[in-house]
Amino acid sequence: MIDRRSRYRTTPVVTVDDTRADSHPLFDLRETPTTSSVFQLTPTDTDRLDLLAWRFYRDPTRFWRICDASTQLDPFDVLAAGEPLPIPPDK
16 A cells, blocks of 8 residues: 555556566556745755755655755755755645
8 A cells, every 4th residue: 555645656556577477566657747846955964865854844755855846866866065955845
């Protein structure tokens, strides 16, 4: 079951067969939605995505909201101190 707050809640499930003829349900690729930001934050060298998500959304697992708002940021990237980062609303 997918949590109602998950970014994958509307992502279709596809079935993939492996070489042993076993079927596995997998999430299809998720298209990144257009997300507007409320303001720009300039991170410091101690900021991390999960810490920013906690600060603005009170949920560190919602770091992906910040990633979706940035066309340059991947969830596995380390934040670059001094580069403005868009912070979207929590909706």
